[in-house]
Amino acid sequence: MIFCRTKAEASKALEKPRAQARSLGLVPTMGALHEGHMSLVRRSVAENDVTVVSVFVNPAQFDESRDLEKYPQDLRQDLLLCEKAGVDVVFAPTVEEMYPEDFSTWVEETQLSRGLCGAARPGHFRGVTTVVAKLFNIIRPGRAYFGAKDFQQAAVVRRMTRDLDMPVEIVVMPIVREGDGLAMSSRNSRLQGPSREEALVLSRALARAEELYRAGQRDVGVLVREMLDCIRSAQHVQVDYVEIVDAESLEPLEHLNVPALAAAAVYIGDTRLIDNRLLNPTEEGTTP
């Protein structure tokens, strides 16, 4: 496994596979890798000749400096996990390498990124699309892997890829959960003591919405209320948003007659967690 800190090192590491036109998969991450990330890595290793994992805590996508400061990092452990999973190249650039002082170009998706986390975190998706566009140009993968926990992120990245004609296939993999249902997230490591238990209201609220939906409930107001009740039963959990949106357009829905997404974000102290579930009348899987 090759470890690269600079774009030049990454280009050098990929020179040969590129010349041989070998298939290349990229798993963009912010490190602190967990089973969610590793499911993407395994899929990439399985279907590409070469797998690159990028590890970069991208300051441009943090709307709160405190969240950035506290974002968990464990590069040593990440490298061990990647090596073991058969990753070929880990690209972990510095902030200076990615954003020179006079950096001034942004990639911005303006429709799918407006609601949900986009409304709650101004500038977040602009940071995501910009860094992903950069990584695509540096690594030039044929496929890139994203997790469905960040459903909106995957939808925004897929739209960017289509709109800007990037020659990359976006593969979205299902949410990986802890045994008790909590969606895996690097931020989960920040949950201390009773917070970890209380965090379960997030996945439970979404599971409850899906259960009611399967039982025939089609009233958006009822489903949202049920989710809010569930989340508010926990003392230290603050609701950021709870919404049911069209799974394609991510616009708020009035009638549940198209594939929908129940999505929620909560704060537990200063740790923000998100989760979602598809509510799909056709029972076919919908990914962004």
Add this chain to the structure above:
Amino acid sequence: MIFCRTKAEASKALEKPRAQARSLGLVPTMGALHEGHMSLVRRSVAENDVTVVSVFVNPAQFDESRDLEKYPQDLRQDLLLCEKAGVDVVFAPTVEEMYPEDFSTWVEETQLSRGLCGAARPGHFRGVTTVVAKLFNIIRPGRAYFGAKDFQQAAVVRRMTRDLDMPVEIVVMPIVREGDGLAMSSRNSRLQGPSREEALVLSRALARAEELYRAGQRDVGVLVREMLDCIRSAQHVQVDYVEIVDAESLEPLEHLNVPALAAAAVYIGDTRLIDNRLLNPTEEGTTP
């Protein structure tokens, strides 16, 4: 020469050269080709195995619908000129092919694009950077060619390419002028009767600034006044802007102790023309 109307056709035409890793030059144009464009084409043909010319009147970069409607088009003649110059592929997509109805992703440079034409034409450079990013992803050239008449455009595209790590070398070629000094532009064909003669005040004003500069004049105010006097001597010419800016940052200059750019834009009727000249203390050529 292969003529492509769709992205799929372009990909097919470029499949073989890509597989053989042949060098590829792209000359992005809005058609109505003149000697300025052809100087870029000839340079690309000379230094690449394969040259692609794109012909696309990009609605996203027009801030005035009337300018878009009146923009000259002559695809038949463009194809003849390209064929004769040894171009391999002409890519002339429709607007629908480039911008699907729910298109929502933009590439925006936020520093170099603020002043000059960026201030005069809101959204113009966002349209330019977005379409150039798309063309780079569709064609995937190793080099792309731009003319120095659109000095700010070349600087903005070069910055975008650096910031987003696009693997493309930006080549900027000198302004090509008519015998009487008028910078070549597709819009020149819209100048009727006395307008064509009056348009000369633009290049003359810039030549006058350079002359005074070479003679030692370092007062920005004096140079701008001289240019304004020259342009205003023509009855039907309206000044859009006349500025002297830092040739690197494109910020307004107070002291002429660094490479500078004298740049001007005028309206003759509803035809907008631009031109520029470098004022370079080191006498080395500076391109954006």
